[in-house]
Amino acid sequence: xxxxxxxxxxxxxxxxxxxxxxxxxxxxxxxxxxxxxxxxxxxxxxxxxxxxxxxxxxxxxxxxxxxxxxxxxxxxxxxxxxxxxxxxxxxxxxxxxxxxxxxxxxxxxxxxxxxxxxxxxxxxxxxxxxxxxxxxxxxxxxxxxxxxxxxxxxxxxx
Amino acid sequence: xxxxxxxxxxxxxxxxxxxxxxxxxxxxxxxxxxxxxxxxxxxxxxxxxxxxxxxxxxxxxxxxxxxxxxxxxxxxxxxxxxxxxxxxxxxxxxxxxxxxxxxxxxxxxxxxx
Numbered sequence: 001x002x003x004x005x006x007x008x009x010x011x012x013x014x015x016x017x018x019x020x021x022x023x024x025x026x027x028x029x030x031x032x033x034x035x036x037x038x039x040x041x042x043x044x045x046x047x048x049x050x051x052x053x054x055x056x057x058x059x060x061x062x063x064x065x066x067x068x069x070x071x072x073x074x075x076x077x078x079x080x081x082x083x084x085x086x087x088x089x090x091x092x093x094x095x096x097x098x099x100x101x102x103x104x105x106x107x108x109x110x111x112x113x114x115x116x117x118x119x120x121x122x123x124x125x126x127x128x129x130x131x132x133x134x135x136x137x138x139x140x141x142x143x144x145x146x147x148x149x150x151x152x153x154x155x156x157x158x
Numbered sequence: 159x160x161x162x163x164x165x166x167x168x169x170x171x172x173x174x175x176x177x178x179x180x181x182x183x184x185x186x187x188x189x190x191x192x193x194x195x196x197x198x199x200x201x202x203x204x205x206x207x208x209x210x211x212x213x214x215x216x217x218x219x220x221x222x223x224x225x226x227x228x229x230x231x232x233x234x235x236x237x238x239x240x241x242x243x244x245x246x247x248x249x250x251x252x253x254x255x256x257x258x259x260x261x262x263x264x265x266x267x268x269x270x271x
Contacts (some may be wrong), residue, residue, distance in 0.1 A: 008251055039255060
């Protein structure tokens, strides 16, 4: 069975991992630029209604990144952490903290492989244990829920 | 009828979502949970009962304390059902597709190889 990865596929793997896969219609060198150049990142990484207020990345071993969005009511949320390994344009390993919380750390490997005339991205997000993964899922869910529920309003929930 | 109707209904309330977000940081008692919210402990307890009946959280018995915590199994199931949420992420990648389509093949600046 061949997967349709023209849309994001997200799966839970084992106890600790979340694996995201997605195909792009352009070769890794170009996708890499869009994933690592702040001027380009800002153009696609906005969350509905939340433009990025800070977008910094130094994509080399020993570098770091900081992506921040302004939320409603003057709040903000951000992902940040160290870059551990870089092999442009095909691999990066980094640690991601949510809102600076060291307890909420994901070890993330991103690989870009040539696939046909484009690229296949495989991102493995690894958490310390099953509970940490569940927490990350819950946090991501709750942060996105207001938007989700705007779309789920049509469903009979009662 | 979706088997996960109860969890989804439980999540439809913003206070219950905030409670889940708090529990995502670690287990907490009713008193811990009531503090940041402008509602009474009995009201928090009612929300906790809805969340527990929906299978989203569980109660641990620790002497006289009854801390609540997330149930990882249910969260995993919810993850599978939350295609709507992932659609938000996918929307970002569709913007990335458009950006890539409009980006010249040869970058004007130096490559870092």
